[in-house]
Amino acid sequence: MSRRVLGLVRKEFAQIVRDGPLVFILLWTFTVAIYTAGNSRAADVDRIPTAIFDLSQSAASRDFLSHLRPPYFKIVGYLVTEDDVGRWLDEGRASIVVLVPPDFQRRIAAGDTAHVQVLTDGALATSATVAIAYIAGISGQYSASLVARRSGAATARLPAIDERLRVRFNPNMLSTWFGSLLELMTMFAMVSLLLTAANMVREKEHGTLEQLLVSPARPVEIFVAKIVPTLIIVLLLSGLSFLLVLRPLFHVPIRGSLPLFYAGAALFVFAMTSLGMAIAVVATTLAQAMMIMILILQPMIFLSGAWNPPEAMIPWLRAVGMLSPLRYFIDFGYSVILKGSSAAVVAPDLAAIAILGTAMFAFSIGWFRRSLR
Numbered sequence: 001m002s003r004r005v006l007g008l009v010r011k012e013f014a015q016i017v018r019d020g021p022l023v024f025i026l027l028w029t030f031t032v033a034i035y036t037a038g039n040s041r042a043a044d045v046d047r048i049p050t051a052i053f054d055l056s057q058s059a060a061s062r063d064f065l066s067h068l069r070p071p072y073f074k075i076v077g078y079l080v081t082e083d084d085v086g087r088w089l090d091e092g093r094a095s096i097v098v099l100v101p102p103d104f105q106r107r108i109a110a111g112d113t114a115h116v117q118v119l120t121d122g123a124l125a126t127s128a129t130v131a132i133a134y135i136a137g138i139s140g141q142y143s144a145s146l147v148a149r150r151s152g153a154a155t156a157r158l159p160a161i162d163e164r165l166r167v168r169f170n171p172n173m174l175s176t177w178f179g180s181l182l183e184l185m186t187m188f189a190m191v192s193l194l195l196t197a198a199n200m201v202r203e204k205e206h207g208t209l210e211q212l213l214v215s216p217a218r219p220v221e222i223f224v225a226k227i228v229p230t231l232i233i234v235l236l237l238s239g240l241s242f243l244l245v246l247r248p249l250f251h252v253p254i255r256g257s258l259p260l261f262y263a264g265a266a267l268f269v270f271a272m273t274s275l276g277m278a279i280a281v282v283a284t285t286l287a288q289a290m291m292i293m294i295l296i297l298q299p300m301i302f303l304s305g306a307w308n309p310p311e312a313m314i315p316w317l318r319a320v321g322m323l324s325p326l327r328y329f330i331d332f333g334y335s336v337i338l339k340g341s342s343a344a345v346v347a348p349d350l351a352a353i354a355i356l357g358t359a360m361f362a363f364s365i366g367w368f369r370r371s372l373r
Helices: 002-018 020-029 032-039 059-065 082-090 104-110 125-151 175-206 209-213 219-246 258-282 286-302 315-321 325-337 343-372
Strands: 048-054 073-078 096-100 117-120
Touching: 002 020, 002 175, 002 219, 020 032, 020 175, 020 219, 032 175, 032 219, 048 059, 048 082, 059 096, 059 104, 059 125, 082 096, 096 125, 117 125, 175 219, 175 258, 175 286, 175 325, 219 258, 219 343, 258 286, 258 325, 258 343, 325 343
Parallel strands: 048 073, 048 096
Antiparallel strands: 096 117
């Protein structure tokens, strides 16, 4: 049995290596694609173009506007007329316009409430929401500083809450760590499905599957020979991602055990390749396999908890998401790489991945044998 499997594994490796476009796609997926995903920080506010329409032209307005500085805001211009406000937003020259009314100085001097208007381009809703929250925080801090200046020593005797926020595992709140790791784990799933499904369907299209079936190899051996090359290739390419992208470019820390991470990754790749084999058994052409893969992969990503916490989902969607190996693998990956969790902590995730992978492998084998009859 081992000699037959080794021979089939060598055949699969030879087919993959000879496919130049496929090799290029694999290298691109685990390097450039991860780098691009890590840098596409849609939720971050970084030097957002801001225009100022200061109708007050006073010391108080200049003091307030001086807080809108990098790295969050970048002043791109000072507007003169009211028509400039809409034009700058429509033309995309500014994403935010801060309007200071003429009575800003007078209201502050009189101890009244002063108002500031913020107009934002809502096309990028996430960045706009975060930017408005930043400006609201700046306004709150500026108001507190005004109260402290006026109250003087009396304020020092008032009770106050000293809030000291500590962020664990990602103290600088770098979304590049989150984005690049998430893309890497998503590529584990995508490439595992793609390679196994494409290789099996190609055997069907070229008529070589029948040759495998009349050979001494059993269906289980054929499946193992399809899975092993994908497992080795994906793990090697993920190591390339750590060496070329995650560590040198994004400085992602590796706080946990890499052998533990790759053990979990091997289990996950086994689960996804088993699912890929099931797709290949159902599909008759490569186009059908790609469409089925999209129908499965997209809901799997959305329900994995990567973009929305499972607690925010409605109960039945949360229950469906628990059938996805990607959900457990994402929890496992972040726990090991960023948190440095031990095997005892991530054991439930590993057990869930192993159970789902075994079930998918058994289903694929059963479906394949049924189709042969």
